[in-house]
Amino acid sequence: MAKHSPVVGRYVTIDVDGYEYKVFYLRNGTGVPLVCQHTAGCHNHQWRGLLEDPEITANYDVIAYDLARHGKSDPPTNREWWKEEYLLTAEHFMNFITIFCEALELERPIFMGSSFGGNVALQLALHHPDKFRAVIPVEAAEHAPGFFLDLWRHPHANAAQVCASGVWDLMAPQSPEMDRWQTWHYYTQGAEVFKGDLHFYSVDHDMRGQLGNIDTRRCPVIMMTGTYDYLTPPDATENTARQIPGGIYIEMEDIGHFPMSENYPLFAVYLKEALHIIENKTASSAPA
Amino acid sequence: MVMSVRDWAVRFSEASDRDQTIGAMAKYFTCTYLWDMGTAKVIVEMIDGKVYRINVDPAPMDAYDFALRASPQTWREFARPIPAPMFHGIWSASFRRDLKIEGNTLALMQNLRNFTVQFELLRKVGVPV
Numbered sequence: 001m002a003k004h005s006p007v008v009g010r011y012v013t014i015d016v017d018g019y020e021y022k023v024f025y026l027r028n029g030t031g032v033p034l035v036c037q038h039t040a041g042c043h044n045h046q047w048r049g050l051l052e053d054p055e056i057t058a059n060y061d062v063i064a065y066d067l068a069r070h071g072k073s074d075p076p077t078n079r080e081w082w083k084e085e086y087l088l089t090a091e092h093f094m095n096f097i098t099i100f101c102e103a104l105e106l107e108r109p110i111f112m113g114s115s116f117g118g119n120v121a122l123q124l125a126l127h128h129p130d131k132f133r134a135v136i137p138v139e140a141a142e143h144a145p146g147f148f149l150d151l152w153r154h155p156h157a158n159a160a161q162v163c164a165s166g167v168w169d170l171m172a173p174q175s176p177e178m179d180r181w182q183t184w185h186y187y188t189q190g191a192e193v194f195k196g197d198l199h200f201y202s203v204d205h206d207m208r209g210q211l212g213n214i215d216t217r218r219c220p221v222i223m224m225t226g227t228y229d230y231l232t233p234p235d236a237t238e239n240t241a242r243q244i245p246g247g248i249y250i251e252m253e254d255i256g257h258f259p260m261s262e263n264y265p266l267f268a269v270y271l272k273e274a275l276h277i278i279e280n281k282t283a284s285s286a287p288a
Numbered sequence: 289m290v291m292s293v294r295d296w297a298v299r300f301s302e303a304s305d306r307d308q309t310i311g312a313m314a315k316y317f318t319c320t321y322l323w324d325m326g327t328a329k330v331i332v333e334m335i336d337g338k339v340y341r342i343n344v345d346p347a348p349m350d351a352y353d354f355a356l357r358a359s360p361q362t363w364r365e366f367a368r369p370i371p372a373p374m375f376h377g378i379w380s381a382s383f384r385r386d387l388k389i390e391g392n393t394l395a396l397m398q399n400l401r402n403f404t405v406q407f408e409l410l411r412k413v414g415v416p417v
Contacts, residue, residue: 173371
């Protein structure tokens with residue numbers, strides 16, 4: 001008897017700023033839409049544990065897409081993309097997400113992303129608070145300089161291994177070896193876009209001085225960071241959350257920068273706490 | 289009691305040469321690097337995935353491709369079975385602690401997969417400081 005997963009994959013074609021993208025996404029569950037963004041240079045398999053977690057999917061419609069140029073989402077089909085350097089910007093990233101959610105006719109989803117996905121979650125809370133029920137920025141901060149490096153795609157090195165082993169110690173040594181190597185394997189597959197993603201992460205994303213303008217009554221912000229994250233260490237996230245009026249920070253012990261992928265059972269404990277907070281906040285703010 | 293650097297070199301060579309993860313992709317793992325632990329310094333010469341030589345008493349003009357330099361305390365933290373946060377790798381310690389990575393970093397990147405595995409052998413082998 002074949003062992004099928006309840007997770008189903010589909011493609012949807014969208015137009016973002018004149019770029020035509022055929023976007024691949026995985027989906028499972030029923031209830032409040034929970035849209036998930038993978039980390040830079042990676043793809044939606046990072047959310048494999050969440051997508052198959054029956055405790056979550058009983059109440060949430062979990063959707064994990066591949067950002068354009070990642071995984072099974074191709075580069076733009078209407079552009080000679082190979083003739084220009086890929087440098088992701090906050091505006092294009094946000095437009096991609098909001099248009100993707102509109103294409104799927106999602107009603108005020110919760111948005112969760114890790115690393116550069118966490119940083120764009122902060123951007124969405126500031127610029128599109130009414131389009132999202134809440135955001136969960138994971139491993140995020142107001143500013144994350146230092147990772148926009150030429151070494152990620154240097155022609156004299158094996159870029160797949162450089163990217164995969166370069167992020168190896170973003171994970172906690174306690175995380176299961178199988179999951180860490182699985183994450184390593186994913187990272188061998190995105191070497192050509194990693195640096196371009198990091199243009200957003202380390203260069204274009206800079207929310208210093210803007211966090212006070214986030215209205216968490218319209219869009220609650222629940223930030224979570226692992227203690228082994230050296231890129232956005234816990235104090236960076238905590239400092240970010242503290243500047244957001246009503247912002248909440250949850251510290252995750254003994255886990256790193258890819259919590260959903262490197263140790264899902266541990267991440268799930270914290271995620272359920274975050275979702276519970278959102279349930280309470282959105283229930284109390286719903287119109288009578 | 290701190291192990292001697294000579295004993296460390298023997299243990300490290302054996303651990304590296306027997307490591308299956310390195311052995312699975314060892315063919316072109318070739319580079320020479322310095323580990324400066326403050327009170328001990330070694331130059332490890334790798335050829336095709338095997339430890340060819342460990343110089344336990346480097347002279348000033350002895351050559352290497354790249355170097356990792358940190359305090360003895362940081363190297364002792366690297367060698368814990370489960371290192372504390374920010375001591376759990378060369379990237380974390382260079383971003384957040386006193387580890388300095390110097391020299392030809394491209395050579396490090398060319399060998400990064402195996403070098404990273406080899407660095408974590410310190411958790412089993414220990415350090416001579």
